[in-house]
Every structure is written in structure tokens, then in C-alpha cells.
Amino acid sequence: MTHTLVLLRHGESEWNAKNLFTGWVDVDLTEKGRAEAVRGGELMVEAGLLPDIVHTSLQRRAITTAHLSLDVADRHWIPVKRSWRLNERHYGALQGKDKKQTLAEFGEEQFMLWRRSFDTPPPPLDDSSEFSQAGDPRYADLGDELPRTECLKDVIARFLPYWEAEIVPDLQSGRTVLVAAHGNSLRALVKHLDQISDEDIAGLNIPTGMPLVYRLDEDMRPTVAGGEYLDPEAAAAAAAAVANQGR
Numbered sequence: 001m002t003h004t005l006v007l008l009r010h011g012e013s014e015w016n017a018k019n020l021f022t023g024w025v026d027v028d029l030t031e032k033g034r035a036e037a038v039r040g041g042e043l044m045v046e047a048g049l050l051p052d053i054v055h056t057s058l059q060r061r062a063i064t065t066a067h068l069s070l071d072v073a074d075r076h077w078i079p080v081k082r083s084w085r086l087n088e089r090h091y092g093a094l095q096g097k098d099k100k101q102t103l104a105e106f107g108e109e110q111f112m113l114w115r116r117s118f119d120t121p122p123p124p125l126d127d128s129s130e131f132s133q134a135g136d137p138r139y140a141d142l143g144d145e146l147p148r149t150e151c152l153k154d155v156i157a158r159f160l161p162y163w164e165a166e167i168v169p170d171l172q173s174g175r176t177v178l179v180a181a182h183g184n185s186l187r188a189l190v191k192h193l194d195q196i197s198d199e200d201i202a203g204l205n206i207p208t209g210m211p212l213v214y215r216l217d218e219d220m221r222p223t224v225a226g227g228e229y230l231d232p233e234a235a236a237a238a239a240a241a242v243a244n245q246g247r
């Protein structure tokens with residue numbers, strides 16, 4: 001028996017459109033992003049993929065994407081679980097900064113280290129910043145665990161406990177699971193699923209609004225490495241655009 005997992009990065013956000021580092025800043029979708037979410041739902045219906053449960057981050061761009069895609073699939077009524085552990089990577093002091101300006105100011109090597117390295121986080125964000133989540137009631141339970149910056153290694157460390165405790169049991173119960181999350185939190189999960197090296201993960205980018213389907217075996221290993229995008233041509237073009245953000 002295989003288990004069906006659908007990964008869906010949120011549709012284009014307002015700060016994706018402005019080319020700003022977003023992280024934990026809770027921005028909304030653009031009209032294009034809303035349309036991407038609807039299209040994602042249509043693709044799931046066309047593929048006969050009807051999620052039985054959905055997991056989202058605590059950020060509205062993922063929550064809204066989940067709702068819009070499920071509404072199209074007439075699955076808006078399924079159970080939902082939400083966790084900060086699915087949030088986008090915290091981008092530290094880069095939150096709110098323009099990607100192009102950051103590249104120009106710090107150069108290619110530093111830009112890529114902060115954006116795509118495995119274990120080099122950006123500088124921490126001060127709690128006094130307008131882009132800080134300190135004091136945000138949805139993270140009250142985190143206390144001192146509230147991140148002020150994260151690298152991908154940090155995201156993996158906080159995502160995998162949720163994957164094992166919440167998502168895997170849903171898959172093992174035979175449910176089709178939708179995970180509506182973010183570019184880097186999904187990169188963290190894909191790295192784990194496909195056993196991608198710390199070096200090779202730098203080259204993986206996940207496009208907005210495009211369902212990525214994994215059929216997993218009893219050991220939760222992909223039967224097809226890298227999963228399968230429901231619209232592979234569009235996904236490849238969009239992933240290349242993500243890679244070139246800032247240029």
C-alpha cells in the first residue's frame with residue numbers, strides 16, 4: 001500500500017510580488033496568488049486527488065491557499081491541523097528587505113549563503129523591529145523558543161517532530177494528506193523525504209501554488225524520487241523563476 005501526500009506552497013504573496021524577504025511576516029496573497037491557489041485545487045480534482053485532512057502553518061498565505069484550493073475541490077470541510085512548525089523559515093534581519101538590494105549590498109556569495117545554504121542563518125531580527133513576531137499571540141506558547149532567525153537546518157529540526165507526530169500517522173491511517181506551507185519549510189520536508197545532501201539542497205526551489213504529489217511506501221520513502229508535480233512544465237519554469245529572485 002502507498003500513502004498519498006500532496007505538498008502545496010502558498011500562492012504568490014504580496015511580498016513575493018515586491019521581491020521582499022518575508023519569513024514569519026504574515027502577508028496576504030496577491031490576486032495572482034489567489035488564482036494560483038484555485039488552479040492548484042483544480043489540478044488536484046483533475047488528478048482525482050481529494051485530500052482527507054490538511055495541515056497548514058500559522059501564516060495566512062498558507063491558510064488562505066489551503067482554503068481556496070480545497071474549496072475548488074469541494075473539500076473545504078475536511079479536518080485541519082495548524083502549527084508554527086510548518087511556518088516559512090524565519091529570515092531574521094532580512095525580513096522586509098529587498099532581495100535585489102540585498103544581493104547588490106552584500107554580493108553573490110553572502111546572498112546565497114543566507115538564502116540557500118544549509119546551516120548559515122541571516123543575522124537575528126531585533127524584537128523591536130516592525131517585522132518581529134515577538135509578542136504575536138499565536139506564538140505565545142513558544143516563549144524563548146521563538147526564533148529570531150533560522151537556517152534550513154533549524155527548519156528541519158522544528159519541522160520533523162511535527163512530521164513524525166502528526167502527518168505520518170494521518171498518512172498511515174490511509175488518509176490523503178495535503179500540506180499547505182512555504183518554500184523553505186517544504187524544502188526542509190523534501191530534503192528529508194528524498195534524502196538530499198546538505199550541498200545539493202541549495203539547488204532545490206519550490207514554485208508557488210503548484211501541487212507536488214508524493215506516493216510513499218510503508219517506510220514513508222518516495223516511490224518516485226522528487227515526487228510528481230501535477231503540472232510539471234509550469235512547475236519547472238516557476239521553480240527557475242524562484243531561483244532567480246533578486247537578480
Ligand SMILES: O=C(O)[C@H](O)COP(=O)(O)O
Nearest residue numbers: 020021022023088115183
Ligand atoms: O520568505 C520568503 O522570502 C519567501 O517566501 C521565500 O524566499 P526564498 O525563496 O528567497 O527563500
